[in-house]
Each structure stands twice: as structure tokens, then as C-alpha cells.
Amino acid sequence: MANCYLGRMSHQEDAAPRKQISADERRRRLLAAALRVMKREGIAAATTRAICAEAGMPHGAFHYCFRSKRELYGALLASDIEIDLAPVWPEISPAASPRENIRTLLLAYWSQVEADPDAQLVLFDLGSFVLRDPELRELPRGEYAASLEKVTGYIVRLGEEAGLTYLCEERAIAELVVTTLNGVAWSWLAHRDGVAARASLERFAELVAGLARNKTDRSM
Amino acid sequence: MANCYLGRMSHQEDAAPRKQISADERRRRLLAAALRVMKREGIAAATTRAICAEAGMPHGAFHYCFRSKRELYGALLASDIEIDLAPVWPEISPAASPRENIRTLLLAYWSQVEADPDAQLVLFDLGSFVLRDPELRELPRGEYAASLEKVTGYIVRLGEEAGLTYLCEERAIAELVVTTLNGVAWSWLAHRDGVAARASLERFAELVAGLARNKTDRSM
DNA sequence: ATACGACTTGGCCAGTTGGCCAAGTCACAT
């Protein structure tokens, strides 16, 4: 069911026996497999055996690639599962109101969250797991800092492209945004009311817009 | 080490040998014990054996009180672990600005969160676990609704006691508040930066205050 | 060809898990 490595049917050697795989490549495949299992059945179901089976490998392969299960968990959280907002930028324009532009950005992010709820759940699970582990506890701190940095970048870029100026530091806004998006995601996972979630986001966009001004209103 | 059922040395009865315990009482004790274990060592460590040990009961007692481990998990999430804001109300006053009053309320809530981080983590763990279980999946929906109801009550009461009127429905504000508080809690669990968390809350209070007006400004 | 190290594999292990149960103990009504 797994190995669709058929093809290569030439006259001499056929069903290519797929020789060897580098340990690095295996690590990558195991990480991907682990994520798939966790999304489908939760973090508790992601045993070393289940992960290997998902990756189409024998159980022994696991501990050749990872020293321990925790090492895989750490690597998984470190390999950021991020959301790309690049496709949204064309919709941003100085002509629109700050609220409209912020709204566009938030909802673009949201539609990606809503499209893959299990990924969000895994993110919470993984974070929670790692926070309990004495050796991995520091990991989320860096992850959080990175995502904060990224969102701050978005805010700045939004300011430039939509011609906005903010009443406070971009980083502070980013913090509020990251935090609120996480909160909305968590609430939505609980009640699964997409309408309510979007309504909260709209309201939040409105509030954040209060911190922004069109540059044209004052200077240009 | 477990059975300290010694004593019974007095002439008749003294160090009450605590005869039997009703199944209900045992359930309550097991729930409390489970919560303690989860806070201390995470949800994964809360095995039936660990819970019984924590409660000072033999392992067999567990399945006399609960049909399964999941049943306990469900019961635990249902037994709301809530935060009481009652002691804070005296600090609310019509004389203060809306922002100040909202700030007071949010920070009061927050100080309780900050005082018991593990409880928050357990709440996330528990929610996440339950969301994966086909039979318990619906549970968080009700929990969320209940806490939303409660916070809505707070918002209304705040309006009455501080003399505020809102620009939108109290429920919408409550949704935003619940969501944001969860988000801030999650972020804080990751980075453990209490200053940043409070700063976010202050900013959020400011924004929400924008949705409120002192009644005296218009009518009275 | 030969050798050597990276890769592969299935089996094994001791420990832990949730759940079950039969035998026993107790409180209380009769």
C-alpha cells in the first residue's frame, strides 16, 4: 500500500529495489510521517511504531535516526509549521481603509487555520508536551520569538504597502495579533463556530485599526 | 506504606479507622487526585495507577468508580476549574475610567492565571485530549458556552457597577475577552514573559475600553 | 576483489498500561 515505487520497467532491472536512504532523508520522512499521524489521531497515538508504519519503514529505523522519541518531538516543533501570507499581499492597497486591510490579512490567516484544524490541534499538543519536558522547555520560547518576529514583519510591511502609520510599536501590535489568533483558534477548536470566530476577528480588526492611521490623513 | 490503618488502640474507638467510603466520595477524591497529578506531571503521567496512588487508594478502586479512564477525563473537564472574580468587585467604581475598570478586571483574572500556570496547561491538555475523543468531542462546546455566559455576566455587571454602556453586544465583547485571555495564557506559557503578557492585556483593555462609554458622558 | 563504514532489519526486552474479576469485608435491615 505504501511503496508506489513501481515504474522503471525497462528490460533489464525492473521493480527498482530502492537501495539505501541517507539517515537525513529518513529523518525528514519520519518527521513528516509523525506529523501526519498526529494530525489524524492525536499526539498520543504517535508511537514510534505508528510513525514508522506511516513512513513505511521497519520499527528499527526509528532509533537509527533519532536518539529518542523526545528528540523527534523537539525536531518536529522546531521545523516550523508555518502559514504563508505571501499570496495575500496583492489584495492590500493604500486605497482601502486600515480596517479593511488588517481585516484582509487576519482573515487570510484564518482561512488557512480553518482549512486545517488538525494542524492547529497538533501545534497545541506539541507545545504542551514540550513545555512539560525539562530539556525541551526552552524550545517554545524561541519558536514564539520567531513567529512574533515574522508577524512584526507583516505588520511593518502592511504599514508600508497600505500606507499606514501606527500609534504604537509594531511589535506590540504583533504580540496582540499572535496572541489573539491563537486564542481564536483555540476557542474555535472548542465550539467549531466559524461564524463566531470570524466575527471575533472582524471585531478585533476593527480595534487594531484604531491603532493605525492612513498616512495621507496627516502628512502626504 | 499505604495503609496507615493502624491505630485503633484506644479502649473503644478513637483514631477513626474510616470504614467505607461511598462511591461518590471516591469519585470526587479521584478527580481531585487526577487534577493534582496532571498539574504536577502532565496529562500523560495521569495513569489510572498514578491517580489511585495520589488518592491513596488501591488500583482496583479506579474501575469501581469510573467505567473507564475516558469517563474520568470527561468528568474532570466537566467539573469546571473556574476563576472567581468576586473579590475584585469592590475595586470597580463609576469614578474610574472605563479603561481603568476593564484593566482591573482583566488583570485580576490574569494574576490568578499567573499564580497557577500548571492549571492552565492542564486545561489545554484536557481540552486537546477531549477534542480527539469521538464521544467526548462535544463536551468543550458546552464548557465554552458556559464560560462565555459567565464572562458575559461579568461584562454586564461591570457595565452596571461602573456605569458603562457598550457600543456592541456584551456577548461579542465577552467572546473577544475569553479568546484573548486564552491566547495570552498560551503565549505566556510559551515565553513566560509576565511583563509582555501584562502589556498585551493593558493594550487589550485599552482597545476594549474603546467600545465602552461612561453613562455620565451622555445621559445622567 | 577487498575492506570498511554507513545503512537495514526483525526480534527481543523489561516495564507499563487500562481493564477485569473473584474473593473478601463491611454496614445495616431484618
Added chain:
DNA sequence: ATGTGACTTGGCCAACTGGCCAAGTCGTAT
């Protein structure tokens, strides 16, 4: 005293866990 039903207990189970390892296979530098 005797019965009845709720409560108690320790032991048992099959299933599963993370981890380890020895024997094997393969690729490549020589």
C-alpha cells in the same frame, strides 16, 4: 444471628510501549 448488597482489594491479563542490538546488506574507495 443472618442475609443482602454496597464497597474493597490484590492479583491477573493481554496489549503495547520505547529502546536496544546482533546479524545482515549495501555503496564505494581502494
